[in-house]
Amino acid sequence: MDERKGLPGGDLGNLSSMIPDNTRFSINMHYQSELTNEFATFRINKAMLLEDVLKQYAKLCPIECHTFFQTVKEANEQLHRPGGMSKEGIVMAIGKIPSIVLMMIEFIDPEFFTGAEKITNFRKFIRAYPKFSVGDHKRKPTRGVIVK
Numbered sequence: 001m002d003e004r005k006g007l008p009g010g011d012l013g014n015l016s017s018m019i020p021d022n023t024r025f026s027i028n029m030h031y032q033s034e035l036t037n038e039f040a041t042f043r044i045n046k047a048m049l050l051e052d053v054l055k056q057y058a059k060l061c062p063i064e065c066h067t068f069f070q071t072v073k074e075a076n077e078q079l080h081r082p083g084g085m086s087k088e089g090i091v092m093a094i095g096k097i098p099s100i101v102l103m104m105i106e107f108i109d110p111e112f113f114t115g116a117e118k119i120t121n122f123r124k125f126i127r128a129y130p131k132f133s134v135g136d137h138k139r140k141p142t143r144g145v146i147v148k
Helices: 049-061 063-078 099-108 118-128
Strands: 026-032 039-045
Touching: 026 099, 039 049, 039 099, 049 063, 049 099
Parallel strands: none
Antiparallel strands: 026 039
């Protein structure tokens, strides 16, 4: 019996050198939409890409996905200027993300929307997936935007 931990046989020195492989760690996120009452269970892991997350969302919550993109479309129709300005000249949201998608992205990369590069990452996200964009942000970056 090993005296250090009271375990039978063997050296525990090898266990301390093991590094867990977080890319294999996965979770199930159970979700019920407040908008449409759809139920879904998302299976995500650290090795997934943003594209995989968005595909799962579109597949498992098709009604909410359609409703969400309608709200983004309506927000775009209410803009005074294509860059995301209201009639009063106030910068509005430059993009929208459903809460469950945001939670899945934060699981994969906790620093994506909260780290030092949060604005840069958000701009890259809405340029890569323009359906989430409010306004046209292809030409010049919007200044003074706060990601909440």
